[in-house]
Amino acid sequence: xxxxxxxxxxxxxxxxxxxxxxxxxxxxxxxxxxxxxxxxxxxxxxxxxxxxxxxxxxxxxxxxxxxxxxxxxxxxxxxxxxxxxxxxxxxxxxxxxxxxx
Numbered sequence: 317x318x319x320x321x322x323x324x325x326x327x328x329x330x331x332x333x334x335x336x337x338x339x340x341x342x343x344x345x346x347x348x349x350x351x352x353x354x355x356x357x358x359x360x361x362x363x364x365x366x367x368x369x370x371x372x373x374x375x376x377x378x379x380x381x382x383x384x385x386x387x388x389x390x391x392x393x394x395x396x397x398x399x400x401x402x403x404x405x406x407x408x409x410x411x412x413x414x415x416x417x
Contacts (some may be wrong), residue, residue, distance in 0.1 A: 319410045339364035344408050347374065366411055372396075373403055390398050 319334065321326075324341070325348070328332050333345040339362035347355035352374065359371040372387030377400050388395045396403045 319412055321405060321412060322330075324408055324412060325338050331387075337360065338366060338411065340370045341408065343367070343370045343374070344404060344411075345379070347404065352378070369393050369407055373400075373407060376400070 323369065324334075324345070328348045333342050337345065337359060339358050343355040343358035344387070345355075346352075346358060347370075349395055356371070356374050359367050359374055361367070362370070368387050368391035372384045372391055372393065373396065375381075375384035376396060378384075381395075396406075
């Protein structure tokens, strides 16, 4: 059964991410746990659109808007302007809903 956003959020209480998550969702999971570096490594390893989208989010969070813009363009996504927490949830929900887990 596919995971939904509430279950994904709840999984942050565990010591490790759920099995069989895509690299992009693993990156969001580690970011949710406060491990930006691990999240960045995973997003960088995912060379698809999903990884690029997460990569853009992570650089926006870091405060590197120039680098973030590059990754948003690669992902074909608009540069986010809202709260980081909202963007995290938007990306996670989109990836979970499209079977990216």
